[in-house]
Amino acid sequence: xxxxxxxxxxxxxxxxxxxxxxxxxxxxxxxxxxxxxxxxxxxxxxxxxxxxxxxxxxxxxxxxxxxxxxxxxxxxxxxxxxxxxxxxxxxxxxxxxxxxxxxxxxxxxxxxxxxxxxxxxxxxxxxxxxxxxxxxxxxxxxxxxxxxxxxxxxxxxxxxxxxxxxxxxxxxxxxxxxxxxxxxxxxxxxxxxxxxxxxxxxxxxxxxxxxxxxxxxxxxxxxxxxxxxxxxxxxxxxxxxxxxxxxxxxxxxxxxxxxx
Amino acid sequence: xxxxxxxxxxxxxxxxxxxxxxxxxxxxxxxxxxxxxxxxxxxxxxxxxxxxxxxxxxxxxxxxxxxxxxxxxxxxxxxxxxxxxxxxxxxxxxxxxxxxxxxxxxxxxxxxxxxxxxxxxxxxxxxxxxxxxxxxxxxxxxxxxxxxxxxxxxxxxxxxxxxxxxxxxxxxxxxxxxxxxxxxxxxxxxxxxxxxxxxxxxxxxxxxxxxxxxxxxxxxxxxxxxxxxxxxxxxxxxxxxxxxxxxxxxxxxxxxxxxxxxxxxxxxxxxxxxxxxxxxxxxxxxxxxxxxxxxxxxxxxxxxxxxxxxxxxxxxxxxxxxxxxxxxxxxxxxxxxxxxxxxxxxxxxxxxxxxxxxxxxxxxxxxxxxxxxxxxxxxxxxxxxxxxxxxxxxxxxxxxxxxxxxxxxxxx
Numbered sequence: 001x002x003x004x005x006x007x008x009x010x011x012x013x014x015x016x017x018x019x020x021x022x023x024x025x026x027x028x029x030x031x032x033x034x035x036x037x038x039x040x041x042x043x044x045x046x047x048x049x050x051x052x053x054x055x056x057x058x059x060x061x062x063x064x065x066x067x068x069x070x071x072x073x074x075x076x077x078x079x080x081x082x083x084x085x086x087x088x089x090x091x092x093x094x095x096x097x098x099x100x101x102x103x104x105x106x107x108x109x110x111x112x113x114x115x116x117x118x119x120x121x122x123x124x125x126x127x128x129x130x131x132x133x134x135x136x137x138x139x140x141x142x143x144x145x146x147x148x149x150x151x152x153x154x155x156x157x158x159x160x161x162x163x164x165x166x167x168x169x170x171x172x173x174x175x176x177x178x179x180x181x182x183x184x185x186x187x188x189x190x191x192x193x194x195x196x197x198x199x200x201x202x203x204x205x206x207x208x209x210x211x212x213x214x215x216x217x218x219x220x221x222x223x224x225x226x227x228x229x230x231x232x233x234x235x236x237x238x239x240x241x242x243x244x245x246x247x248x249x250x251x252x253x254x255x256x257x258x259x260x
Numbered sequence: 261x262x263x264x265x266x267x268x269x270x271x272x273x274x275x276x277x278x279x280x281x282x283x284x285x286x287x288x289x290x291x292x293x294x295x296x297x298x299x300x301x302x303x304x305x306x307x308x309x310x311x312x313x314x315x316x317x318x319x320x321x322x323x324x325x326x327x328x329x330x331x332x333x334x335x336x337x338x339x340x341x342x343x344x345x346x347x348x349x350x351x352x353x354x355x356x357x358x359x360x361x362x363x364x365x366x367x368x369x370x371x372x373x374x375x376x377x378x379x380x381x382x383x384x385x386x387x388x389x390x391x392x393x394x395x396x397x398x399x400x401x402x403x404x405x406x407x408x409x410x411x412x413x414x415x416x417x418x419x420x421x422x423x424x425x426x427x428x429x430x431x432x433x434x435x436x437x438x439x440x441x442x443x444x445x446x447x448x449x450x451x452x453x454x455x456x457x458x459x460x461x462x463x464x465x466x467x468x469x470x471x472x473x474x475x476x477x478x479x480x481x482x483x484x485x486x487x488x489x490x491x492x493x494x495x496x497x498x499x500x501x502x503x504x505x506x507x508x509x510x511x512x513x514x515x516x517x518x519x520x521x522x523x524x525x526x527x528x529x530x531x532x533x534x535x536x537x538x539x540x541x542x543x544x545x546x547x548x549x550x551x552x553x554x555x556x557x558x559x560x561x562x563x564x565x566x567x568x569x570x571x572x573x574x575x576x577x578x579x580x581x582x583x584x585x586x587x588x589x590x591x592x593x594x595x596x597x598x599x600x601x602x603x604x605x606x607x608x609x610x611x612x613x614x615x616x617x618x619x620x621x622x623x624x625x626x627x628x629x630x631x632x633x634x635x636x637x638x639x640x641x642x643x644x645x646x647x648x649x650x651x652x653x654x655x656x657x658x659x660x661x662x663x664x665x666x667x668x669x670x671x672x
Contacts (some may be wrong), residue, residue: 103586105354190354226372237350237366237407238332243386245406246283246396249265249275249315258268258314260390 093170096201100228106193106235108163108184114235115166115182124234125227138171151176179200197228261652263317263400269307272318272630280396280404285332288408290344294421295322295398297629298429298645299455300571300635303390303526308547309573311373311390320346320386321401321428322605323421327402327413333409342607344405345598346429348384348395351410355383362595363553367407368393377574381462382595399629401650413602416610422617423609425647426460431616432601434460434522438468440592441518446471448511450559451492452552453522454482455567456619456645461520462490463614474516476503478528481621481642489618500555507559515561523552540577547574557584563612568593619645625652 005170015123104111118131118139125143132140137157145151153174159181169179178201186195201220230240252258265275280289298321303309313458323343336342349356354363364383368374373391374381384406387397396403405412415424434457443449449465451458454477465473469488475486476495483494493510507516525548528534537549555579556566566589584591608614621644624632632646 016344022595101356102351105352181322190358191353229371233350233366236353238352239286241367241369241393241406242283242284243394243396245281246278247261247263247277248313248317248396249263249273249277250267252267252314260311260313 094218097199098224099196099198100202100221100225101194101196101223102228102232103187103191104192104195104232104235105190108186108193111184111195111235112163112166112182114231122241124230126230127223127227145176153178175192195228195232197224199224261401262626263396264314264319264648265314266318266624267314268310272305272633274627274629275315276453277317277400279402282328282330283404284406285330285331286407286409288326288333288336288405288412289328290322290342290398290405290412291327292322292324292325292401292403292650294425295319295648295650296402296425296428297321297399297632297636297648299457299636300388300524301633303524303571304572305633305637306526306559308526309389310616311370311394312468313394313418315391316387316389316394317400318387319397320388321425321430322386322398322403323415323425323428324403326408335409336412337391338416340412341415343415343424343427343602344403344412345427345432345602346397346408347387347391347598348386348593349410349599350407351599356410359597359599359600360606361599370394383464385595386391386515399626399648401626405578410599411592413606414427415606419609420617422620422647426456426616426619427602427605427609429596430456430599430619431460431605431614432598433457433569433596434462435464435476435601435605437461437522437567438464438470439627440567441520441565442472442590442592442659443468443518443565445469445625447517447518448472448474449518450474450476450516450556451486451520451522452476452508452556453524454479454486454490454494455522457642458482458520458522459485459619460616461522461569462486462492465518465520466491467608467613470518474507474510480642485619485644500551500558502556504559511561515559515564517561517564519556519560519564519566521552521556521566521568521570524569525549525573527551527553536559536620537577538667548572548576550576550579554578554580557589560587561585563589565590565592568615570594620647622646624648626650627653629638 092110118133121131122128127145128141128143130142134140134154139155140152141155142150142152153173155168156171157166157168159165163184165183166183167179167181169254170177178199180197180199183196187194233240261277261279262274263277265273265277267273281290286478301318304312304318324341326338326340326342328338329336347361347362348367349361349364350366355361355363355365360385363387367384368381369384370390371381377391382392384393384395386395386403387399395406399658413427437457438449438461441449443465447470449470449472451461451465451473454475458475462473462475473490473492474495475483475490475492476497477486478496483496484490486494495503527549528551534549534551538553541547541549550572552575553568560566566584568591570593609616621642622632622635624646625647629648635641635643636646
């Protein structure tokens with residue numbers, strides 16, 4: 001736990017093509033210990049950065065942490081020349097795949113009907129501002145992406161089995177290309193309906209988008225899971241729990257002793 | 261309004277903040293007439309609970325008058341006098357419907373934080389960190405109460421605020437602790453901790469048919485209250501070895517049938533055990549100090565029950581699970597399922613079976629909260645339970661914090 005990891009970014013034996021490990025596997029045998037050391041190293045460097053009083057020292061420590069973070073998050077060292085482009089990403093597009101499962105204490109028909117009540121969805125889903133039903137199985141959506149960017153798309157329903165399955169995809173002109181599905185299954189009597197939501201999203205933008213996909217995936221999966229939770233809260237309790245707008249005292253400056 | 265706000269470890273301040281507003285259709289706003297400081301607030305005060313933010317309003321034991329209701333609240337009217345349970349429950353999820361109110365699926369807006377820590381999230385709580393929902397608490401002049409159609413219980417005329425306030429948390433908590441021992445008539449129940457929850461656990465153990473109640477603490481006035489109000493036999497413990505021997509001798513050599521840990525994560529811990537716990541917490545390899553829990557497990561008779569009202573938040577080290585396993589103990593625990601107990605226990609108060617006001621040692625205004633946190637924590641001045649009356653104003657304040665002048669204006 002206290003050993004410092006010595007590493008050299010871009011060791012040739014660890015570079016891979018198209019996201020696959022080299023044919024002979026990695027040079028070191030003990031893979032998982034090394035992963036832990038890498039994570040510990042990244043955490044230690046970030047902790048060190050946090051405690052620095054000078055911007056330069058903070059920047060230096062953070063910068064040193066970045067290759068470790070990329071390695072920990074993606075499984076690959078950053079490519080030669082720095083930056084955070086994933087080695088081998090030149091030749092593949094990697095969509096973000098997320099799925100979330102929750103039980104909602106309503107019948108499948110009620111859950112389905114709520115999902116199809118498009119203009120109400122912005123009341124429930126955190127990142128969706130507006131949904132316009134265009135008719136003929138199409139709808140226009142405005143939302144904020146997980147990284148805070150405003151996005152819009154047109155969705156078209158590709159499968160519709162009321163109370164059981166709904167599938168949709170974005171139309172060709174959409175900013176965010178994705179497709180998704182909703183599956184509903186009756187659960188045990190007390191539990192209501194098992195709801196499975198799946199999305200595959202092509203991140204917008206060129207190299208940055210492709211590189212960011214594995215880093216964004218946990219963020220996007222969390223957002224989808226939270227939206228599904230809000231959907232459950234709304235259907236079961238009639239409202240989404242919130243504290244937005246409640247009073248509080250002086251917040252003070254964000255600092256190590258006031259980190260949250 | 262004025263509110264008691266957390267500003268870091270050992271630092272609470274009365275600040276002027278906006279009044280709360282209705283945010284959701286099932287909300288109500290309560291004007292607080294009486295509130296209290298809980299032993300678990302001391303874990304916040306001592307910086308033991310993560311995910312607090314500077315400025316968070318504290319307090320989860322409160323009651324008052326309804327001054328506003330949201331459109332979906334039809335069971336309460338403006339002017340109703342209510343006690344508000346500290347756990348927030350929607351009343352319609354799997355858990356609420358099963359009577360597991362403190363496990364509500366729909367009342368924690370930050371459920372994802374608790375899920376990361378615990379696997380799944382319990383119900384939201386008033387004034388008890390962002391992991392538990394980040395709800396503004398009730399050590400204030402007003403509070404917003406979510407799911408007001410489910411939580412608050414109306415109080416009849418003829419009972420004073422002091423008599424019913426503790427329905428908000430500590431009476432049901434002590435009662436559930438005793439109920440969860442699954443005691444059989446005539447059993448011997450040992451209670452670690454003669455603080456407010458322990459005192460109610462003692463009272464409740466008798467109500468549920470205990471044959472003997474043994475109360476364990478170090479603080480003279482708390483042991484005294486356990487004797488005079490609780491009719492318990494008391495042990496002023498010095499160290500674990502002599503405590504265990506004492507309990508063995510008192511029970512004919514087999515140990516108490518049921519044990520209640522009403523101490524929780526900041527146990528005092530004498531001896532090497534306590535030193536070890538404090539060291540581990542200091543280097544963050546453990547977060548909780550479970551001395552009382554270890555003793556309860558060690559002392560309990562074979563096949564008995566250890567009931568844990570807590571509070572525990574994180575990770576324990578060196579807990580004697582071997583003893584629990586080999587003696588086939590049952591461990592029962594959890595935050596209180598408040599809504600099960602509010603009306604039945606109100607009934608007991610109305611019937612004169614118990615006068616919870618006996619617990620109160622200190623009665624002050626909101627402005628005294630900062631110094632009372634300190635007094636309560638240090639157990640100075642015979643402090644057992646502090647109640648705060650927001651309508652009490654003080655004429656002078658030190659330290660340049662907000663205060664009320666003689667004509668009721670706020671100044672600093």
